[in-house]
Amino acid sequence: MSQTPKVHVTELVLRDGHQCHIATRMRTEDMLPICSKLDAIGFWSLEAWGGATFDACVRYLKEDPWERLQKLRKALPNSRIQMLLRGQNLLGYRHYSDDVVQAFVQKSADNGVDVFRVFDALNDTRNLEVSIQAVKKAGKHAEGTISYTTSPVHDVAHFVGIAQELEAMGSDTIAIKDMAGLLTPQATVDLVKALRANVNLPIHIHSHSTSGLASMNLLRALENGAVMIDTCSAAFSEGASHPTTESMIAALQGTEFDTGLDIAAVQEVTAYFREVRKKYWQFESEFSGVDTRVLLNQVPGGMISNLSNQLKEQGALDRMDAVLAEIPLVRKDLGYIPLVTPTSQIVGTQAVLNVMTGQRYKSITNEVKNYFLGQYGKAPSAVNAEVKKLAIGDAEPITCRPADLLTPEMAKLTSESERFAQSEEDVLTFAMFPDIGKTFLQERIAGSLQPEPLLDKAAVNASASRFAPSEF
Amino acid sequence: MSQTPKVHVTELVLRDGHQCHIATRMRTEDMLPICSKLDAIGFWSLEAWGGATFDACVRYLKEDPWERLQKLRKALPNSRIQMLLRGQNLLGYRHYSDDVVQAFVQKSADNGVDVFRVFDALNDTRNLEVSIQAVKKAGKHAEGTISYTTSPVHDVAHFVGIAQELEAMGSDTIAIKDMAGLLTPQATVDLVKALRANVNLPIHIHSHSTSGLASMNLLRALENGAVMIDTCSAAFSEGASHPTTESMIAALQGTEFDTGLDIAAVQEVTAYFREVRKKYWQFESEFSGVDTRVLLNQVPGGMISNLSNQLKEQGALDRMDAVLAEIPLVRKDLGYIPLVTPTSQIVGTQAVLNVMTGQRYKSITNEVKNYFLGQYGKAPSAVNAEVKKLAIGDAEPITCRPADLLTPEMAKLTSESERFAQSEEDVLTFAMFPDIGKTFLQERIAGSLQPEPLLDKAAVNASASRFAPSEF
Ligand SMILES: [Co+2]
Ligand SMILES: [Co+2]
Incomplete structure (x- = not known):
C-alpha cells in the first residue's frame, strides 16, 4: 500500500x-x-x-x-x-x-x-x-x-x-x-x-x-x-x-x-x-455490454436483467423494447423518481403491466398505490393527478415521514420469530424477509437448507457438441 | 448530420x-x-x-x-x-x-x-x-x-x-x-x-x-x-x-x-x-473483456485470441500465461518492435515455440530469421546480438528499404495467374495470397466456393437443454 x-x-x-x-x-x-x-x-x-x-x-x-x-x-x-x-x-x-x-x-x-x-x-x-x-x-x-x-x-x-x-x-x-x-x-x-x-x-x-x-x-x-x-x-x-x-x-x-x-x-x-x-x-445476463439506451430510458442495468427475466417467464421477451419505452412515462407519472431499489421494481412492474395488459394503468400494483399514498416518502416533484386518482381515488396521502406512523416493532418481531430465530441477527433476517426469511431460519434448524444448484457448463457443452452438425 | x-x-x-x-x-x-x-x-x-x-x-x-x-x-x-x-x-x-x-x-x-x-x-x-x-x-x-x-x-x-x-x-x-x-x-x-x-x-x-x-x-x-x-x-x-x-x-x-x-x-x-x-x-473469443495484463505484456487483443486458438489446437491453452510472459522478452530481443500485423504473429509464434519446446530459440521461425536479416525494415533499436547470431549466424543483414531489392512483379504475377485471374483485382488477390488466393479464384471459376459454415446456436442450446440436469 x-x-x-x-x-x-x-x-x-x-x-x-x-x-x-x-x-x-x-x-x-x-x-x-x-x-x-x-x-x-x-x-x-x-x-x-x-x-x-x-x-x-x-x-x-x-x-x-x-x-x-x-x-x-x-x-x-x-x-x-x-x-x-x-x-x-x-x-x-x-x-x-x-x-x-x-x-x-x-x-x-x-x-x-x-x-x-x-x-x-x-x-x-x-x-x-x-x-x-x-x-x-x-x-x-x-x-x-x-x-x-x-x-x-x-x-x-x-x-x-x-x-x-x-x-x-x-x-x-x-x-x-x-x-x-x-x-x-x-x-x-x-x-x-x-x-x-x-x-x-x-x-x-x-x-x-x-x-x-x-x-x-x-x-x-x-x-x-x-x-x-x-x-x-x-x-x-x-x-x-x-x-x-x-x-x-x-x-x-x-x-x-x-x-x-x-x-x-x-x-x-x-x-x-x-x-x-x-x-x-x-x-450472466444477455444485456451485459454497453447500452446507451439508458440515457433515454434511465433504466439501471440490474433492472434490465430483472425485466428480461420477468418477461422471459411470461414468454414475452419481445416486449422488452415496449417496456423500456414505457418506463420513463411511468416514472414521469410518479414525479420523476430515481430508479433504484425499490422504485426500479415499482416502476418496472407497473410498466410491464401497462404493456402486457395493453392499457396503461388498467391494472395498478399495490406498490404504486402506496407510493401515491406517500408511503415511500415525498415524491421528487408533482405526480400525475389523473394516474393518482386512478390509483387511490380520493384517499388522502400522508405527508409525514412514513416511519413516523410506525410504532416500535422489535419486540413484536422477536416474539413472532421466537420459534426459529436464535439471535437478534435472526430476528432482523426475519424482519427483512417475513416469508423467505422465516423459511430460511426454519430450514436451517431442520438442517434442510438447499442452495440453488449451479449448472455445469462443461456438461452442457459436452452434450451440445455431441449434437452439433458433424462438419464441426 | x-x-x-x-x-x-x-x-x-x-x-x-x-x-x-x-x-x-x-x-x-x-x-x-x-x-x-x-x-x-x-x-x-x-x-x-x-x-x-x-x-x-x-x-x-x-x-x-x-x-x-x-x-x-x-x-x-x-x-x-x-x-x-x-x-x-x-x-x-x-x-x-x-x-x-x-x-x-x-x-x-x-x-x-x-x-x-x-x-x-x-x-x-x-x-x-x-x-x-x-x-x-x-x-x-x-x-x-x-x-x-x-x-x-x-x-x-x-x-x-x-x-x-x-x-x-x-x-x-x-x-x-x-x-x-x-x-x-x-x-x-x-x-x-x-x-x-x-x-x-x-x-x-x-x-x-x-x-x-x-x-x-x-x-x-x-x-x-x-x-x-x-x-x-x-x-x-x-x-x-x-x-x-x-x-x-x-x-x-x-x-x-x-x-x-x-x-x-x-x-x-x-x-x-x-x-x-x-x-x-x-x-467470440474467451478473452473479450478488459484485460490490463496488456499494460505489462503489450499483447494486442486480436493477438491474444489468435494465440488462444493456436494453443487450443495444440491442447495447451494452459500455457497461455507462460506465452504472455514470454512475448515481451522476445520483443525485447527483436529491438522492441511494436506488436501489430505482421510483427505480432512473428513474435507470438516465436514465443509459443520458446514455451512449447521448453528452450528459448531452440527452434527459430523463418520470419524471425528474415527479421534479423533486415527483410522487414529497420528495427526500432538494437536487437539481441546473441539471439541474432542463433538465428542468422554470420549472415549480413540488409540496411536498405526491403522493397529496394525487389524488381517489378506485376507482369510476372499477371502471367502466373492468367488461367484464373479475370481482372487486375484478381491478380492483386493472387499477389496477396498466392495459395489461398489462387484456390479462391479457381473455385470461383468452378462455382465451388463454400463459405465456412456458421453453427446454429439455438440448435446447440436445444440439444444442450435436453441433456441438462432435470432440476433446471
Ligand atoms: Co451500484
Ligand atoms: Co485497431
Missing part, C-alpha cells in the same frame, strides 16, 4: 460487481480464498455487504448473511468493510420502525461493517436520518448518498440541497450514486463542482458503466475535487457494472490523482475471480 | 469492430442492410475495408474482397470509406515491389476507398513512402500512421520524429494507432501535445479498449488538440475493440468537442448489429 494515495478507491467486486453481472449469486466460499490478497492491496474500503446480497443469501444461496459478514470481517482484518443500506428500508422492501433501523445498523456494525453508504430511492432525506444517526452512534463511517438521476426537476441545485441535508445529518462523506450510468462527464463536472462549493465533505463517486461513460466520469470527478472513486476488478467490471480497478489505477498512475495501488496485485485478484465467474455462467 | 461538428468520428463497426470480437467474420450480406442508416449518420469516415478483412474474405467467407468494396461503395454513397493498409505489405504478409503497391492502391481507390490509413509494423517510414505517394496520386486521403507501443526506446521524441517524416511524405492526417490499448490518458496528453507542437496535421486517435483506458485516452487527446476519434457501435465495442460510438457522442455532447452526431441513429445501427453478432457466436 502506498504511503500517500491522493485518491481513495473502493473495490466493488464482493458486492456490486457480482450483483451486476451474475445476479448477486457469488457464494461466500468463493470470496474467502482471495480475501487475504484483497485485504493487502490497500483499498480505502471493500464494498462487501448489503444491497441485494442479503436477499440473495437468504433466497438463493441459503447462506446466513450475518455469517457471511462475520467470515469476511475475519478474512479482511486490515480493510474497511462497506455496505449499501437503503435507509429506512434497510435491506428489505418496506419502511421499518426506527427501533428496527437502529438495531439493524448496530448489529451490522457489531458484525463488521465499517462504512455505511445510506441512500433513499426518492432522495427523501427524512428516510436517511435515523440510519445515519445510528451509524454515528455505533462509531462508524456514514456516507450520505445522492441517488443520481436525470429529469426536468433533478438539476444541480436539487442535488446540492440534498447533499447539504446529508451533511447537516452528520454524514462523513457524500456519495454520488449513479446507479444507472446516467452521469455524463460534463454533468459530473457541474455536479461535483457545485457540491465542492457548497458542502464541506469528501465526495465519493459511484458510476455504473452501463452507458460507457463511467471511467470518464470518474476522471472528471477527480479533476473537480472528488477524492474517492468506486471501481471493480476486471473480472466483474464494465457494462452494467463499473470501471475496471486496474484500468483506473493505470489511468491515474503518475498523475496528481495517483491511487498508490499496485496493478499487479489487483490482476491477481482478477485472475482468481475470472475463474470464479465461470462457475456462475447461468446467471 | 450536424452542420458544424467540432470533432470528427470514424466508425469502425464494418472493420475493426468485428475483427476484434468475431475474428473478422462478418459477411457482406450482414453489412449491406444497415448501410443506408450508417451512411446517413454523418461520420467523418467508415472504416470498412483492409486490415484482416481481405484475408478473411478469401480464406473463410469465400467472398471476393473487391466485390465487397464495390458493394459497400454503392451502399454508402455519402460516406468516406476508409481502409487500413500495411504499407509495403499491403494486405499480405510480405513486402511487395513498388509497382504492386501502386497498382493495389490505385485499384482500391478506383473501387471506392477514400481514406487510406497506412502503417508499418516497425514504424520504418521507408515502408510507407510508396503507398502514401500512390494514395496522393490517386487523389485520395493519406493518413500516415504511428504504430504506438511502449518500450525504453519509444519515447515522445521517437514518435514525433516518425510523425514529421509522415508529414514530409505528404500525409493529410496523422493517426496514432494504439492497437494494443497501451496508451494511458497521461501518455496521450504527452504524445498529442508534442505532435501538435511539431506537426501541422490534424491528429486522429485510434485506441483499443483492451486495458479499459481508451475512452479516457480519446477525451485527453481531444483536450490536447486531436480532432478525430475512432469509435465503434456498441454492438461490437469495448474490450479488445474500441470505445462505444454512442457513449463518446454522449460524453462530448454539449461540450466544445461536440461530434454533432445523433445518438438515437447510432442506437438503431447498434440494435441491428447486436442481432447480427449472435449469428457469429462461435467466433
Whole structure:
C-alpha cells in the first residue's frame, strides 16, 4: 500500500460487481480464498455487504448473511468493510420502525461493517436520518448518498440541497450514486463542482458503466475535487457494472490523482475471480455490454436483467423494447423518481403491466398505490393527478415521514420469530424477509437448507457438441 | 448530420469492430442492410475495408474482397470509406515491389476507398513512402500512421520524429494507432501535445479498449488538440475493440468537442448489429473483456485470441500465461518492435515455440530469421546480438528499404495467374495470397466456393437443454 494515495478507491467486486453481472449469486466460499490478497492491496474500503446480497443469501444461496459478514470481517482484518443500506428500508422492501433501523445498523456494525453508504430511492432525506444517526452512534463511517438521476426537476441545485441535508445529518462523506450510468462527464463536472462549493465533505463517486461513460466520469470527478472513486476488478467490471480497478489505477498512475495501488496485485485478484465467474455462467445476463439506451430510458442495468427475466417467464421477451419505452412515462407519472431499489421494481412492474395488459394503468400494483399514498416518502416533484386518482381515488396521502406512523416493532418481531430465530441477527433476517426469511431460519434448524444448484457448463457443452452438425 | 461538428468520428463497426470480437467474420450480406442508416449518420469516415478483412474474405467467407468494396461503395454513397493498409505489405504478409503497391492502391481507390490509413509494423517510414505517394496520386486521403507501443526506446521524441517524416511524405492526417490499448490518458496528453507542437496535421486517435483506458485516452487527446476519434457501435465495442460510438457522442455532447452526431441513429445501427453478432457466436473469443495484463505484456487483443486458438489446437491453452510472459522478452530481443500485423504473429509464434519446446530459440521461425536479416525494415533499436547470431549466424543483414531489392512483379504475377485471374483485382488477390488466393479464384471459376459454415446456436442450446440436469 502506498504511503500517500491522493485518491481513495473502493473495490466493488464482493458486492456490486457480482450483483451486476451474475445476479448477486457469488457464494461466500468463493470470496474467502482471495480475501487475504484483497485485504493487502490497500483499498480505502471493500464494498462487501448489503444491497441485494442479503436477499440473495437468504433466497438463493441459503447462506446466513450475518455469517457471511462475520467470515469476511475475519478474512479482511486490515480493510474497511462497506455496505449499501437503503435507509429506512434497510435491506428489505418496506419502511421499518426506527427501533428496527437502529438495531439493524448496530448489529451490522457489531458484525463488521465499517462504512455505511445510506441512500433513499426518492432522495427523501427524512428516510436517511435515523440510519445515519445510528451509524454515528455505533462509531462508524456514514456516507450520505445522492441517488443520481436525470429529469426536468433533478438539476444541480436539487442535488446540492440534498447533499447539504446529508451533511447537516452528520454524514462523513457524500456519495454520488449513479446507479444507472446516467452521469455524463460534463454533468459530473457541474455536479461535483457545485457540491465542492457548497458542502464541506469528501465526495465519493459511484458510476455504473452501463452507458460507457463511467471511467470518464470518474476522471472528471477527480479533476473537480472528488477524492474517492468506486471501481471493480476486471473480472466483474464494465457494462452494467463499473470501471475496471486496474484500468483506473493505470489511468491515474503518475498523475496528481495517483491511487498508490499496485496493478499487479489487483490482476491477481482478477485472475482468481475470472475463474470464479465461470462457475456462475447461468446467471450472466444477455444485456451485459454497453447500452446507451439508458440515457433515454434511465433504466439501471440490474433492472434490465430483472425485466428480461420477468418477461422471459411470461414468454414475452419481445416486449422488452415496449417496456423500456414505457418506463420513463411511468416514472414521469410518479414525479420523476430515481430508479433504484425499490422504485426500479415499482416502476418496472407497473410498466410491464401497462404493456402486457395493453392499457396503461388498467391494472395498478399495490406498490404504486402506496407510493401515491406517500408511503415511500415525498415524491421528487408533482405526480400525475389523473394516474393518482386512478390509483387511490380520493384517499388522502400522508405527508409525514412514513416511519413516523410506525410504532416500535422489535419486540413484536422477536416474539413472532421466537420459534426459529436464535439471535437478534435472526430476528432482523426475519424482519427483512417475513416469508423467505422465516423459511430460511426454519430450514436451517431442520438442517434442510438447499442452495440453488449451479449448472455445469462443461456438461452442457459436452452434450451440445455431441449434437452439433458433424462438419464441426 | 450536424452542420458544424467540432470533432470528427470514424466508425469502425464494418472493420475493426468485428475483427476484434468475431475474428473478422462478418459477411457482406450482414453489412449491406444497415448501410443506408450508417451512411446517413454523418461520420467523418467508415472504416470498412483492409486490415484482416481481405484475408478473411478469401480464406473463410469465400467472398471476393473487391466485390465487397464495390458493394459497400454503392451502399454508402455519402460516406468516406476508409481502409487500413500495411504499407509495403499491403494486405499480405510480405513486402511487395513498388509497382504492386501502386497498382493495389490505385485499384482500391478506383473501387471506392477514400481514406487510406497506412502503417508499418516497425514504424520504418521507408515502408510507407510508396503507398502514401500512390494514395496522393490517386487523389485520395493519406493518413500516415504511428504504430504506438511502449518500450525504453519509444519515447515522445521517437514518435514525433516518425510523425514529421509522415508529414514530409505528404500525409493529410496523422493517426496514432494504439492497437494494443497501451496508451494511458497521461501518455496521450504527452504524445498529442508534442505532435501538435511539431506537426501541422490534424491528429486522429485510434485506441483499443483492451486495458479499459481508451475512452479516457480519446477525451485527453481531444483536450490536447486531436480532432478525430475512432469509435465503434456498441454492438461490437469495448474490450479488445474500441470505445462505444454512442457513449463518446454522449460524453462530448454539449461540450466544445461536440461530434454533432445523433445518438438515437447510432442506437438503431447498434440494435441491428447486436442481432447480427449472435449469428457469429462461435467466433467470440474467451478473452473479450478488459484485460490490463496488456499494460505489462503489450499483447494486442486480436493477438491474444489468435494465440488462444493456436494453443487450443495444440491442447495447451494452459500455457497461455507462460506465452504472455514470454512475448515481451522476445520483443525485447527483436529491438522492441511494436506488436501489430505482421510483427505480432512473428513474435507470438516465436514465443509459443520458446514455451512449447521448453528452450528459448531452440527452434527459430523463418520470419524471425528474415527479421534479423533486415527483410522487414529497420528495427526500432538494437536487437539481441546473441539471439541474432542463433538465428542468422554470420549472415549480413540488409540496411536498405526491403522493397529496394525487389524488381517489378506485376507482369510476372499477371502471367502466373492468367488461367484464373479475370481482372487486375484478381491478380492483386493472387499477389496477396498466392495459395489461398489462387484456390479462391479457381473455385470461383468452378462455382465451388463454400463459405465456412456458421453453427446454429439455438440448435446447440436445444440439444444442450435436453441433456441438462432435470432440476433446471
Ligand atoms: Co451500484
Ligand atoms: Co485497431
